[in-house]
Amino acid sequence: ALSPDNSSILWVFDGPHRNLKFSKPDTNQVWTTNINNAPGINGYEVYHPRWSNHVRFMTMTGPYVEGEGGNKIRGGGKKVEIYLGKFSVDLKSVDSWLQVTDNDRADFFPDVWLANGNKSTLDLPQPNTGAPAKTTQATKWPVTRDHLVYIWQNISAENKLPEESLVGFAQLGVNPKHRARFNRFLEMDLHGSGFIASWPFKKAMAALGKKDGFGIEFLYTPEATAADIAGPVIRLKSRNRDLFNVRQKGNNLILEIADGKMPPTRLELPNFLHPHRPEHLFIAFHKKQLQIYTNGRLLKKAPFTSNPISSLNDGQLLFGQPEMFNSGINGTLSHVGVYAERLSEQEIMKNAHLVTGALEERSLIDTIRFKGKVIESSIVPDPESLGAYRRALVVNRYQITDQLTEGYADKEILVAQWAVLDRTILPEAKDFTNGKLVEMNVEKFDLHPELEGERLIMDMFDPDREIYYQVDS
Structure with missing residues (x-):
């Protein structure tokens, strides 16, 4: 309201x-x-x-x-x-x-x-934060919107393009599939699944086809980099074929891009990824050359004959592996931009500094790990009863039998847990039954802004007890 x-x-x-x-x-x-x-x-x-x-x-x-x-x-x-x-x-x-x-x-x-x-009017006192910093396009990401055909920063950003953009007015988004969700930094959290971009694909492809180059920008943070971890990060897919595919294989990052009828052109960044370390990437096609910029600097390039996107008229922009349940990688994505031109090196560097510089403002929160058992549970809803909601959490009460970290003094705890994602009841929801033994990590529910507006079902009456959120599900 x-x-x-x-x-x-x-x-x-x-x-x-x-x-x-x-x-x-x-x-x-x-x-x-x-x-x-x-x-x-x-x-x-x-x-x-x-x-x-x-x-x-x-x-x-x-x-x-x-x-x-x-x-x-x-x-x-x-x-x-x-x-x-x-x-x-x-x-x-x-x-x-x-x-x-x-x-x-x-x-x-x-x-x-x-x-x-x-x-009636309301005059709230202004927060005492000193003189507000002057905000210009040069001090916020991205430094230019002139060539954008898609933008998704996070779920709280505007994520839209104006009428004068290359695709006209567009409200852009991402749709989580299967186990995918958002994290407390409001990023896409792949969770072994993925997201499908909501964008005017045909208009975007028409704009890209008129140009001699393109650029794709994103921030990726892998959760793990063990040798057996492999899966796509970001893809442009047409007719069951990936024309553009950035994927993780262990600690390597691999780019494959279709080149006519020839085998895909492949660029690999060996030993590039590290667990929980964000990497800013800008991948560009410019003057018959593929270029990969990492954290603002040109790291790798290769010759490339033609723009593979110029002839597309259908397809999808995908993040992770949204087609299949629990078949992808674990990691987070944000600050996604698709451009109909390669940006200048100065603009790429500035974007990287703005994105990575903002990471320093992120604060840590306490995580509590405990062993316990369910002593009171909320009923898992039928997805059809949720109306417009596609996801739902239920609150269960646990008796703590062994607290493995400090930070919580009581012997009982209320925990919000995902029960329904993508209108599907999760397999683990069957374990939300009295007496079930568990071991889990939780954080304060109110410190997870991504959960605002999600359906939360709580059958027990305990208004004075703080709710926690399971973060390892």
Whole structure:
């Protein structure tokens, strides 16, 4: 929901159906406001949150306590009533609640309008961060968008091209398949599977076909580099044939690109990859030459007769191995750009510095490892019951029998675990049963921004206990 005034604040209703995730993009302020603590809700799920025409008032329905399975929203029930809430002046809490209805039937889809509410405004205090740095195209990735036909930085970036671009206006994206998901840095996490790019392929190919060169840029971080690890990283596929294929084989990175009817041209970077070490790559075709830039510097080149992309009129841009379940590599991808020209060496170097320099700002978070057993589980939902959601986590309660790392003092812990990915119940979900022995790594759920908006199903009532997230599934 977007604020009814001009404060540019918005909220997203979270997956557990218990909180609003607020964001003020112009100041980068983010916070969470709980809304299932109203008298009568008792910590259960709520639904239908709507901002009124007054910036400090909202409405919702709840509590949702009836129904089978993890999705109580479909159960409804006679106890579902309409509530009106008044936000605090900073929108970080709800100061007061009013139960509007009290009857023996469920009430849904409320909307509240207040007299003169459209005159209300909100003036949040600005964060004290000093003078804001001036942002120009030269200080953010990529340094130029002139030749782009595809861009995907991460799931929180705009990832779009304007009307005047080579492909016209385009909202671009990636679709995770099988076990693929996003990580806490908002990157693609291949997880043995992969992603399919959402982009105007025919327009992009038409733009590329008019040029004498092209460039593909990305940041890749392998999880492991053992000799038996092999699989694609990024591919351009047409009619069951990879015309462009960057793949990992152990600690080697290999580029293969079709060259007419000849065997593919192959360039290999031996001993290039290291576990958990990000590498920025820019691969270019320029003046009948293939070039590989790593972290801004030209590392390898080879002669190449013709642009293989110029004659394409169908195909897919793929990341990892999205076609088959659990058959690819483990690693992460971000900062993907496809260009209809090779950038200048100065632009390639600048892009590399911007991307790799931002990595230094990433913070570490504590990981807790424990042995334990399930003592209370949430019901794994039928994928068809999830509505528009394609993924779902369930919260299970574990008794800790042996804590292998420090950082958690209690003997019980709530853990959110993936149960449904790509509208398919995961095989390990059958083990979410009482008494099942486990050993796992977990991190605080709230430190994983990629999970905001995901469906989170929690059948147990424990509103004061913090939720953790399994990170080794």
